[in-house]
Amino acid sequence: MRVSHRSRIALAAAVAFSFTVSADPLLDFDLSLSGQSVLNLDFNKGATIDRAGPAAALRCDLLATIFASLSSQLINNTFSEYYPEGSNPSLELLVARYPNGTLPSNFLSDLSKTLSDVGPDIDISADDGYGKAGGRAGRHGPLGSLPAFCRFGGNLPTSNITAVLFEVWLPLASNPSIPLAAVNSTDYPTDSTPIELDADGKILKGPPYLLQMQADGMLPPVQGPTSSNSPNSSTMTSSTTTKSTGSVSIVSSTVSSSAGPTHTATSTVLRRNMHMHLHHEEPHLHRGLKKSPSGKNGKALSGDEVFGTRKSSDGWNGRLLYIGNGGQRGFVPLTDLKQAMSRHRFAVAGSNAGHFSTTGGTTWALGPQGADAARDWSNRAVHVARQASLEVIDLFYGSTAGTRVKGDPNPSKFSPDRLRSYYSGCSAGGAQGFGSVQNYPEDFDGVLVGAPAIYFNRVNHGQIHTQGRHRKKVAGAGYFDINLLITSVRDLVLEQCDALDGLKDGVINEAYTCKPDFDPLLCGSTSKWGQDAAACFDSTQLANLKELFQPTMYNSTFIYDRYLPGLDISSDSLTGAAAKAIGWITNAVLQNQTAPGFDGYNDETLEIFQKGQDLNLGGSNVDNPDISAFLNGGKRKLIHYHGLGDLTISPAASIRYHDEVSSAVQGKTSGPLSDSYRLFSIPGMTHCRNGPGPFLFGAPTQNDAGNTPLRWDTEHDIILSLVAWTERGLRYAPAYQVGASYNSRTRFIPGNPALDTGTSSGASDAAALPTAFWSRQFGLRHTRKLCPWPQVAKYTGSGPTEGENAYQSFSCREP
Numbered sequence: 001m002r003v004s005h006r007s008r009i010a011l012a013a014a015v016a017f018s019f020t021v022s023a024d025p026l027l028d029f030d031l032s033l034s035g036q037s038v039l040n041l042d043f044n045k046g047a048t049i050d051r052a053g054p055a056a057a058l059r060c061d062l063l064a065t066i067f068a069s070l071s072s073q074l075i076n077n078t079f080s081e082y083y084p085e086g087s088n089p090s091l092e093l094l095v096a097r098y099p100n101g102t103l104p105s106n107f108l109s110d111l112s113k114t115l116s117d118v119g120p121d122i123d124i125s126a127d128d129g130y131g132k133a134g135g136r137a138g139r140h141g142p143l144g145s146l147p148a149f150c151r152f153g154g155n156l157p158t159s160n161i162t163a164v165l166f167e168v169w170l171p172l173a174s175n176p177s178i179p180l181a182a183v184n185s186t187d188y189p190t191d192s193t194p195i196e197l198d199a200d201g202k203i204l205k206g207p208p209y210l211l212q213m214q215a216d217g218m219l220p221p222v223q224g225p226t227s228s229n230s231p232n233s234s235t236m237t238s239s240t241t242t243k244s245t246g247s248v249s250i251v252s253s254t255v256s257s258s259a260g261p262t263h264t265a266t267s268t269v270l271r272r273n274m275h276m277h278l279h280h281e282e283p284h285l286h287r288g289l290k291k292s293p294s295g296k297n298g299k300a301l302s303g304d305e306v307f308g309t310r311k312s313s314d315g316w317n318g319r320l321l322y323i324g325n326g327g328q329r330g331f332v333p334l335t336d337l338k339q340a341m342s343r344h345r346f347a348v349a350g351s352n353a354g355h356f357s358t359t360g361g362t363t364w365a366l367g368p369q370g371a372d373a374a375r376d377w378s379n380r381a382v383h384v385a386r387q388a389s390l391e392v393i394d395l396f397y398g399s400t401a402g403t404r405v406k407g408d409p410n411p412s413k414f415s416p417d418r419l420r421s422y423y424s425g426c427s428a429g430g431a432q433g434f435g436s437v438q439n440y441p442e443d444f445d446g447v448l449v450g451a452p453a454i455y456f457n458r459v460n461h462g463q464i465h466t467q468g469r470h471r472k473k474v475a476g477a478g479y480f481d482i483n484l485l486i487t488s489v490r491d492l493v494l495e496q497c498d499a500l501d502g503l504k505d506g507v508i509n510e511a512y513t514c515k516p517d518f519d520p521l522l523c524g525s526t527s528k529w530g531q532d533a534a535a536c537f538d539s540t541q542l543a544n545l546k547e548l549f550q551p552t553m554y555n556s557t558f559i560y561d562r563y564l565p566g567l568d569i570s571s572d573s574l575t576g577a578a579a580k581a582i583g584w585i586t587n588a589v590l591q592n593q594t595a596p597g598f599d600g601y602n603d604e605t606l607e608i609f610q611k612g613q614d615l616n617l618g619g620s621n622v623d624n625p626d627i628s629a630f631l632n633g634g635k636r637k638l639i640h641y642h643g644l645g646d647l648t649i650s651p652a653a654s655i656r657y658h659d660e661v662s663s664a665v666q667g668k669t670s671g672p673l674s675d676s677y678r679l680f681s682i683p684g685m686t687h688c689r690n691g692p693g694p695f696l697f698g699a700p701t702q703n704d705a706g707n708t709p710l711r712w713d714t715e716h717d718i719i720l721s722l723v724a725w726t727e728r729g730l731r732y733a734p735a736y737q738v739g740a741s742y743n744s745r746t747r748f749i750p751g752n753p754a755l756d757t758g759t760s761s762g763a764s765d766a767a768a769l770p771t772a773f774w775s776r777q778f779g780l781r782h783t784r785k786l787c788p789w790p791q792v793a794k795y796t797g798s799g800p801t802e803g804e805n806a807y808q809s810f811s812c813r814e815p
Contacts, residue, residue: 051173051315052148057082060150060170063396068154071391072413073384077102078154085148085172086140086180088124091115091192091334093184102155102165107356112191113755114331117359119192122339123205126196126705128776131303131343131712132314135174141183142205143193146342147314148172152392153332156384158354159372166351166385167332168392171341173315191752196705197745197773205705209752220748298732300715303344306724308403314345318402319723320393321346322386322444323700324425324432326688327359327580328377333429339703340424343712344719347397349389353377353432360580365588365617374588374618379435382423386443387411390419403727409442420727424700424719426450426688427649430640435622437638441630446637446726448719450699451649451688454657455560456620457589457612458552459649460581462560464600465552466647467578469544474601478544480537488521488535489545493565501810502795505782507684507693507741509792511566511644511651513815518546548647554606561652566644566683577648588617625660628668631676637726638677639718639734641699641786643685654679658789675730679789680718680737690774694739694784706775710740710783710804736793737786738807743778746770780804787812 064080079099083089089097092115103111124144127133137145153167195206201222203214213219304310307317321344323336330352337348354376355364364373390412393402399415410418423444425433430452436443453459468474470482497514498504508514520527523536530536537545552559582600586592589612613621630636640658642651658679665673684693689702696702698709698717709716714724716738724732749771782802785793791812795801799809 051175052085053175053178056148056150056172057084059396060152063150063152063392064154067152067392067395070395070414071388072411073388073391074157075154075388076157078152080150080152083146083149083151084178084181085174086137086145086182087148088141088143088145088338089184090187090190091119091121092190093187094334098153104356110356110358110361114329114356114358115192116752116755117327117329118331118333119335120194120207120704121190121192122335122342122703123194123196123705124338124342126775126777127343127708128706130708131717132345133342135314136176137174137180140180142188144342145180146171146338147174147345149341150396152396154388156388158376158380158384159369161369162354162372162376164351164354164376164381164384165332165356166349166381166388167337168320168347168349168385168389169337169341170347170393170396171316171345173313191755194705195749195773196775197747199745199778201745201747207752209754210749213750220750222745222747297715297735300713301720301724301732303712303717303720306714306720306727307345309345316347316397316402317345318420319346320386320389320419320421321348321719322382322389322421322423323348323350324382324423324429325350325353325377326427326429326701328357328362328365328428328584329353329359330355330357330361330364330377335703336424336700340700340719343708346422347389347393349385351381351385354381360583362580362583362587365584366592370588370591371618374620376618377428377432378618378620378622379432379439382432382436383440383443386421390421393419405445420445422719422723422726423447423449426452426700428453429700430454431456431620431622435619437627437630438622438624439619441627441632441636444636446639446722447630448639448641448700448722450641450701451643451646451651452622452640452654452657453649454621455623455653457609457616458560458621459653460584460612461554461604461609462552462563462650463577463581463648464604465560466548466563468601469548471601475544476540478540480541480544484535484537488529488537489518492516492518492521492529497565501793502797503801505801507784508566508644509683509784509794510815511564511681511683512655512792514565516565518542521545554604554609557606559609561650561656563647563650564644564652566646566651585612588620589615623657625657625664626668627661627677628665631665631669631673633670634676634730636676637722639680639722639725640677641680641682641718643682643687643689643691643693643695645684645691645693646687648687651681655789674788675733678734680734680786681789681792682739682786683784683793684741690772692741694741694782694786696740696742696774697737697786704773704775706742706777708776710738710780716740734788736788736807736812738783739786740776740783741781742774742776743781744772744774745778746772783807785810785812790814 060080060082064078068075068078077099081097124133125139129138137147149172150170151167153165156164156166158164189206189208189211191207193205193207195210196204198204203210309317321340323333323340325333332352333350337350340346341348355373357364391414394412394414403420404417405420406417408418410416421444423433423436430449431454433447433449434452434454437447472479493516494506496516497508500513501509521529521537522542523538524530549562549565551562585600585608640654642654644651661677662673669676682693682695685691685695689695696707696709698719714721714732718737721734721737725734747770780803783804783806785807787793791814793810794813796809796811800806801809
């Protein structure tokens with residue numbers, strides 16, 4: 001049932017006919033929950049609704065009628081819709097239910113591409129009952145289904161010419177007496193349907209164009225599992241090897257077997273020398289750290305123990321989770337809302353960040369609305385949407401429902417006590433989280449940010465520098481085939497750096513200390529690569545390769561941090577991001593005041609960089625290290641993580657910011673920084689997700705089919721860890737998280753020709769790389785400890801290295 005603001009006159013009249021409405025409707029309408037119950041919509045005090053059903057549907061529809069007149073914020077074009085248990089509307093159908101006029105007409109041509117950016121959709125059935133994503137609805141329909149929920153949204157004006165579209169979804173407990181919603185066969189498959197492979201690489205589920213190509217025999221051939229360097233795929237022998245890492249020679253003894261990874265011991269003296277070598281080159285990496293976090297976790301709590309719910313409970317968990325956006329995209333993160341509500345039963349909220357655009361769109365930052373639109377995207381949209389969401393929650397569930405903080409200022413006028421609120425986002429969403437922390441420090445109790453685009457102007461120039469290595473007109477004779485990065489370069493880096501943590505397992509834990517010597521790749525050298533014309537680099541190509549892992553500099557001026565050789569290369573790493581960066585500089589920084597034919601790869605200058613620094617449009621750089629107001633003496637918590645294989649946003653920049661925070665808040669907080677803020681490095685993870693490492697730990701945007709943590713508890717799921725730490729105190733501060741690495745299948749996936757805008761081909765001359773799909777359905781490879789900076793996971797020398805308990809064979813220690 002859907003009711004938009006323009007079509008609610010009849011409903012409002014019916015309500016007025018039956019009930020008396022006072023100046024303060026809460027005096028007559030007791031909308032509170034008792035446990036998981038909503039009051040019956042005859043509005044007689046004390047009558048409750050225990051779970052989903054017709055009364056909840058009517059309550060949901062009424063919200064759209066009354067909210068605009070009751071809210072403390074200006075809002076227009078409100079809408080609400082009740083989805084019964086068993087529904088799982090596609091992204092396309094969710095958008096189709098917006099009231100007329102919600103989407104501007106000049107954006108409609110970009111809608112399909114934007115949904116592709118937002119998606120793909122999620123397969124709830126592939127979660128295999130993870131968290132609350134089970135029950136009778138978990139496997140209902142081809143992609144599983146959601147709990148009953150009320151969807152509410154509207155436009156929040158932020159200036160005379162800008163506004164934020166936001167949504168908040170409100171889950172309800174199951175009502176077994178009501179049949180599940182009928183499967184909508186016309187809503188599957190769609191362009192947003194997620195791709196799933198069987199063990200042989202055949203596409204089981206996916207968008208119509210792929211299924212048709214497969215039926216017609218037009219797909220590229222299936223590739224084997226991506227873990228070609230996995231210990232399961234080759235026989236290892238005992239050996240003694242000498243490796244060169246920068247100016248340091250490493251002599252290591254290896255003990256291995258054909259059944260498992262290679263165990264390596266490296267001398268303490270060598271470790272100390274490596275640390276000094278790194279410290280000399282990048283002094284910020286260890287600056288200002290008073291003490292490492294404790295090495296032991298408290299008792300692992302299940303999700304139900306964290307939320308204070310019963311195992312059999314499947315209703316609202318009593319908290320709000322706001323989810324950020326990705327890239328410069330201007331659209332509600334519908335897929336992430338689905339996942340967080342399904343797994344954890346948060347009330348979930350998100351917005352279009354104050355504009356409508358694809359992930360790479362930047363024209364919204366051009367013109368008189370640019371500064372306001374950029375401020376919305378950077379931080380203000382989160383603030384206003386969070387406030388409106390809290391008021392919606394108070395009206396729907398009730399002013400005393402949920403987990404509340406007494407005595408804190410409450411932005412919702414409908415309750416004296418503030419609801420517990422959390423934030424989650426990665427990439428630009430990570431930067432939006434820091435934008436909230438820096439500009440609205442009281443908005444969230446706990447914040448989870450991944451691979452954040454802090455220093456945003458610097459990020460853009462760094463991406464152009466890095467991805468220019470794969471533009472023929474930039475690299476010239478230095479251009480080389482991108483496939484060499486996943487063959488020769490990966491093999492060399494693994495050979496030199498894989499064993500730094502004491503174990504050869506195909507994943508680089510110590511990417512910070514890894515300084516590979518690329519010279520053995522030179523054609524004509526005596527190495528195995530140098531003797532292979534298909535695997536080697538000539539001198540010009542080799543110099544270009546080395547530039548990938550150097551800081552971005554203009555005229556000897558530092559611009560952006562180096563990328564780390566934590567290698568797992570994806571095609572996105574060296575293709576699309578620079579096009580977005582050039583678009584931002586062109587439209588947001590230069591306001592398109594450039595000569596025709598401006599080329600960001602060749603025409604960037606120190607002056608243009610400095611203009612972006614000085615302008616800082618809308619506060620988009622989010623680089624203020626003094627976050628003491630947020631930390632509030634340890635009252636609020638911040639978890640920050642970054643993949644060491646990220647070639648889109650440098651993990652070294654996250655380390656730099658963490659250490660700048662340590663210096664900036666010194667003396668302004670009680671206790672060490674680690675009592676409130678911890679940075680986790682994720683070995684073998686690319687940008688926000690994916691890679692051969694243990695990247696599955698419950699982070700945002702990790703929503704491919706079967707991408708779940710191993711267990712629904714505080715050690716394995718980082719959002720549960722954040723909530724437990726925030727609400728239960730330092731005893732539950734994460735000394736480590738446990739990441740899972742599943743097996744994968746790989747194949748080339750052609751893009752949808754209907755959505756091909758030429759962005760990727762315009763950003764790189766590189767050939768396409770295959771796509772890897774990691775999933776729990778292919779089986780667990782191993783688990784590893786994910787350690788808070790400056791610690792890394794070290795193999796203890798004994799214990800299992802594969803399987804669910806492998807993480808126990810590692811300890812978090814400083815390099």
